[in-house]
Amino acid sequence: xxxxxxxxxxxxxxxxxxxxxxxxxxxxxxxxxxxxxxxxxxxxxxxxxxxxxxxxxxxxxxxxxxxxxxxxxxxxxxxxxxxxxxxxxxxxxxxxxxxxxxxxxxxxxxxxxxxxxxxxxxxxxxxxxxxxxxxxxxxxxxxxxxxxxxxxxxxxxxxxxxxxxxxxxxxxxxxxxxxxxxxxxxxxxxxxxxxxxxxxxxxxxxxxxxxxxxxxxxxxxxxxxxxxxxxxxxxxxxxxxxxxxxxxxxxxxxxxxxxxxxxxxxxxxxxxxxxxxxxxxxxxxxxxxxxxxxxxxxxxxxxxxxxxxxxxxxxxxxxxxxxxxxxxxxxxxxxxxxxxxxxxxxxxxxxxxxxxxxxx
Amino acid sequence: xxxxxxxxxxxxxxxxxxxxxxxxxxxxxxxxxxxxxxxxxxxxxxxxxxxxxxxxxxxxxxxxxxxxxxxxxxxxxxxxxxxxxxxxxxxxxxxxxxxxxxxxxxxxxxxxxxxxxxxxxxxxxxxxxxxxxxxxxxxxxxxxxxxxxxxxxxxxxxxxxxxxxxxxxxxxxxxxxxxxxxxxxxxxxxxxxxxxxxxxxxxxxxxxxxxxxxxxxxxxxxxxxxxxxxxxxxxxxxxxxxxxxxxxxxxxxxxxxxxxxxxxxxxxxxxxxxxxxxxxxxxxxxxxxxxxxxxxxxxxxxxxxxxxxxxxxxxxxxxxxxxxxxxxxxxxxxxxxxxxxxxxxxxxxxxxxxxxxxxx
Numbered sequence: 001x002x003x004x005x006x007x008x009x010x011x012x013x014x015x016x017x018x019x020x021x022x023x024x025x026x027x028x029x030x031x032x033x034x035x036x037x038x039x040x041x042x043x044x045x046x047x048x049x050x051x052x053x054x055x056x057x058x059x060x061x062x063x064x065x066x067x068x069x070x071x072x073x074x075x076x077x078x079x080x081x082x083x084x085x086x087x088x089x090x091x092x093x094x095x096x097x098x099x100x101x102x103x104x105x106x107x108x109x110x111x112x113x114x115x116x117x118x119x120x121x122x123x124x125x126x127x128x129x130x131x132x133x134x135x136x137x138x139x140x141x142x143x144x145x146x147x148x149x150x151x152x153x154x155x156x157x158x159x160x161x162x163x164x165x166x167x168x169x170x171x172x173x174x175x176x177x178x179x180x181x182x183x184x185x186x187x188x189x190x191x192x193x194x195x196x197x198x199x200x201x202x203x204x205x206x207x208x209x210x211x212x213x214x215x216x217x218x219x220x221x222x223x224x225x226x227x228x229x230x231x232x233x234x235x236x237x238x239x240x241x242x243x244x245x246x247x248x249x250x251x252x253x254x255x256x257x258x259x260x261x262x263x264x265x266x267x268x269x270x271x272x273x274x275x276x277x278x279x280x281x282x283x284x285x286x287x288x289x290x291x292x293x294x295x296x297x298x299x300x301x302x303x304x305x306x307x308x309x310x311x312x313x314x315x316x317x318x319x320x321x322x323x324x325x326x327x328x329x330x331x332x333x334x335x336x337x338x339x340x341x342x343x344x345x346x347x348x349x350x351x352x353x354x355x356x357x358x359x360x
Numbered sequence: 361x362x363x364x365x366x367x368x369x370x371x372x373x374x375x376x377x378x379x380x381x382x383x384x385x386x387x388x389x390x391x392x393x394x395x396x397x398x399x400x401x402x403x404x405x406x407x408x409x410x411x412x413x414x415x416x417x418x419x420x421x422x423x424x425x426x427x428x429x430x431x432x433x434x435x436x437x438x439x440x441x442x443x444x445x446x447x448x449x450x451x452x453x454x455x456x457x458x459x460x461x462x463x464x465x466x467x468x469x470x471x472x473x474x475x476x477x478x479x480x481x482x483x484x485x486x487x488x489x490x491x492x493x494x495x496x497x498x499x500x501x502x503x504x505x506x507x508x509x510x511x512x513x514x515x516x517x518x519x520x521x522x523x524x525x526x527x528x529x530x531x532x533x534x535x536x537x538x539x540x541x542x543x544x545x546x547x548x549x550x551x552x553x554x555x556x557x558x559x560x561x562x563x564x565x566x567x568x569x570x571x572x573x574x575x576x577x578x579x580x581x582x583x584x585x586x587x588x589x590x591x592x593x594x595x596x597x598x599x600x601x602x603x604x605x606x607x608x609x610x611x612x613x614x615x616x617x618x619x620x621x622x623x624x625x626x627x628x629x630x631x632x633x634x635x636x637x638x639x640x641x642x643x644x645x646x647x648x649x650x651x652x653x654x655x656x657x658x659x660x661x662x663x664x665x666x667x668x669x670x671x672x673x674x675x676x677x678x679x680x681x682x683x684x685x686x687x688x689x690x691x692x693x694x695x696x697x698x699x700x701x702x703x704x705x706x707x708x709x710x711x712x713x714x715x716x717x718x719x720x
Contacts (some may be wrong), residue, residue: 055415058438077670078418141443303712310708312670348670352663353718 002049011351021172034285035188035278038230041195044091051126053079057204057342062308067250070207072199077313077348078120080148084197084220084346085119089182091193093120096180103128103200105178109171111157111164114270115185115347119243121152132175134167136160142351186276195223201342202231210288210333213344215239216271218279220346225286231280236333240323242298243265247274248283249290262323267356268299270316270347289332291323291333293316298322299356305345315348321345394645395548395638398590401555401583402453408553408607410449413439413487417564417702422668427684429701434557434567437708438674441510444557444580445479446571449542451553453480453487456540463488465538468534469531471517471524473499474630475707476544479702481512494527496520502711508580545579546636561702570648572695573704574679575599575608576631578639580706596648600683602658603628604625606644607634609650625717627658630676630707649692651683659716665705666712674710679703 055075063071076084097106108124110116111134119128131152135144136159144154157167172179183190197220204210211228213221218239223329225237241248245264251257268273275283293301302318304325305311313321320343323329392695415435423431433636436444459464468484470476471494484491491512496519504514543550550640555578562568567635571588573581574659578599601608605624611617619634626632635643662678665671673681680703683689693699 056418057415082670164527306672310442310672312666312672352666352715355712355715358713 014059017325031259034226034282036195036223036226036282038189038226039187040192041199041227041230044095044189045085045196045199046191047094048087050088051094051123052086054081054200057201058311059307060309063304063321063325064141067329067341069324069339071123071324072201072208072340072342073309074201074204074320074344075311076197076341077311077317077345079095079347081115081118081122081146081286082347082349083115083119084194084303084344085115085184086123086205087196088185088187088190088193088219088223090122090126090186091196092180092182092189093123093129095189097127099130105176106130107129107132108182109168109175109179110134110182110184111168112184113143114184115349116279117143117152117156118146118150118349120182121147121150125151130318131170132179134164134171136164142352145278146349185217185273186278191223191226191279191282191313193223194220195227197344198224198227199231201344202228204327205304205342206232206338208342209237209335209339210236210238211342211344212238212240212291212320212323214268214271214316214346215275215283215290216245216273216316217276218283219276220306220344222279222282224344226282229286237286237289238288238323238332239283239327240320241290242268242271243292243294245271246290246292249292251275251280252284252287252290255284267295268314268319269318270314271319283323291326291328291332293319293322293326297326301325303355303357311345312348312350312352313345314347315356318347373394373401375441378493381716384653394586394642394643396551396555396586398586400552401559401587401590402547403533404447404455404549404552405559407454408447408450408556412446412556413482414560415439417561418669418671420669422680422683423664423685427698427701427707429684431684432561432568432668432673432700432702433681434561434564434673434704436557436627436701437671437677439707441482441506442480442707443475443479444704445475445544446483447458447480447556448498448545448547448550448553448579448583449476449483450486450541450591451545451556452540453483453489455549457487457489461671465536466490467492467539468542469528469535469539470494470542470544471528472544473503474544474558474667475709477503478506478510480542480707481507485511492531492539494524494531496524500711504710511707517697538686544640545577545633547579548638551579551583551639551642553583554580555587557586557704558584558667561704562588565700565702566592567700568592568595569675569699570596570598571688571702571704572598572600572651572680572683574628574631574676574706575635575650576605576644576676577636578608578643580704581640582639582646584704587641589646596647598689598692599643599650599685600680601650601652602628602631602679603652603654605631605649607651609652610648611635612644612647615644621706627655628674628676628679630674631679634716651686651688651692653679655680657686661685663715663717671705672708672710672712673705674707675716677705677707
């Protein structure tokens with residue numbers, strides 16, 4: 001007997017099959033301990049709470065009616081340095097340099113030209129530690145200026161992955177044993193810091209059914225997933241990703257970590273990295289699913305949020321909103337009813353002299 | 361003996377002299393009753409509170425350090441229809457059509473191509489009353505579309521003041537005796553509605569030293585001034601105005617109402633009208649002073665707020681922020697110390713396809 005599927009039924013079946021692969025992978029993955037626990041997130045919360053902002057949650061009846069759900073927007077664009085990155089950076093720095101520690105020669109090092117660079121510079125300055133940021137030559141002057149404003153020292157290098165790693169190693173060696181390398185995402189201390197988004201969010205809106213966040217390396221959503229599922233086990237955690245940088249969607253479907261083969265081209269410039277190896281088992285265990293969105297969806301949603309919510313979000317944050325507005329969303333969460341959906345607006349740093357929806 | 365003034369001393373003396381003229385004018389004005397009382401604002405609050413948003417107050421350490429004060433931003437850009445205008449429109453409509461009244465043929469009419477048009481359309485729809493908005497031919501399609509989205513009927517007319525007034529009269533006559541003309545600002549019921557910004561704001565931040573708001577016709581700041589001075593008599597109320605549309609600054613200096621001689625040219629397109637005759641005695645009595653800002657200050661402050669506060673404010677709202685950052689501000693409030701300053705971000709409706717700081 002031949003089965004007749006409508007397109008949406010086909011998708012459902014595909015989702016079910018992927019779910020089967022995933023559950024098999026999870027059962028093997030759960031034999032190992034995950035690199036992050038709720039205790040880590042709670043410790044991070046205590047460590048960072050007086051150094052970061054508690055960001056507000058906003059709602060929009062227009063976006064509710066477009067999505068068919070009740071949406072709650074966690075405004076990390078209002079966070080210090082304009083993105084959530086200060087949470088993880090502050091946690092890792094203050095864990096390595098706790099109160100009373102000798103700060104002689106204390107330094108942090110990273111390579112980043114994005115939100116992590118600014119966040120690390122400020123988090124270091126707040127702790128009285130020097131920050132050394134390796135950036136590729138040709139990075140936008142605006143981004144370098146922001147790092148300098150927060151007191152960071154910039155070291156330029158060639159624009160290759162190898163050059164960045166080598167330059168970081170050289171800087172670490174020069175600074176000596178009190179220097180700490182702080183990655184942007186793929187580290188338990190960073191994930192723990194980002195997980196405090198969820199502890200705050202669920203204190204503000206305790207009965208969320210779903211949390212949606214954009215993913216690149218994935219540390220933010222990994223941290224959020226551990227905290228959210230610990231506080232509210234029935235919650236679903238959904239990753240949002242550009243179609244053009246869909247390594248986590250492909251990884252999730254395959255049940256194993258797959259990286260982007262070449263640097264992706266997407267307007268969501270903070271989402272071009274591939275899922276991290278430390279992050280991956282956390283996402284595999286905790287994610288309900290992944291929604292991918294087109295460049296057109298990202299750009300039109302970005303403009304919609306500016307127009308309707310009056311919030312200057314960057315395209316990487318628009319990816320999470322676009323995911324909730326996408327027809328895929330209902331398939332992934334597996335419900336036809338109205339849900340309470342928390343959407344993380346992860347950042348608001350972008351060039352305001354040319355906007356993605358402007359053609360010239 | 362010739363006195364030597366520095367520029368700032370000169371401004372001080374000019375301020376003192378203007379204050380003298382003003383106090384003389386006030387003492388004669390106070391003999392008459394003002395068109396708005398705190399009771400009107402409290403009644404408005406009861407009438408509208410379940411139909412509008414209570415907007416949040418945000419802060420920014422960057423803007424604090426630039427201004428030298430502690431700033432509190434009242435986010436009316438998050439209000440329904442993207443500006444404070446829904447407060448006054450809702451109050452006037454619901455006062456004229458209270459619960460239980462016969463709504464047969466009930467209608468409201470106005471001429472506006474700005475925020476009032478959208479606000480009136482939605483406030484009318486919420487009350488089950490039809491809204492008829494007279495707009496000049498050639499008004500941006502985006503603005504007409506917004507009015508239609510909220511259920512308003514648009515009647516186009518020639519782009520002259522006379523044509524707008526005449527068309528409004530024709531529409532009123534056609535609609536019959538149940539139609540009510542709802543002006544955008546120069547009316548006690550509108551002022552009372554806008555005054556609820558202050559009752560909310562002072563409940564959120566009770567010890568504000570100053571409230572600053574942009575002025576065009578002036579109904580918003582007039583309403584705010586009555587409420588704020590009733591709740592907290594020591595509070596100072598400061599008007600912010602484009603230098604290119606400085607009728608209230610000139611009126612205040614002269615102690616009598618002076619209107620703009622020709623339509624002003626300013627990027628703050630919501631602030632091109634002149635002070636209203638009903639509004640004026642309220643402002644004259646309650647204002648501490650007026651700060652005027654250049655087009656350059658408006659545009660650079662607009663961009664600064666987008667960059668730093670991540671808020672899509674329109675240029676008319678940037679005028680109030682620019683006023684607080686201006687050297688004139690200290691002169692007007694007469695204090696060299698740090699103050700708690702409430703700044704009303706009045707709206708966030710603007711064309712996102714071309715921004716004021718873009719040259720091409």
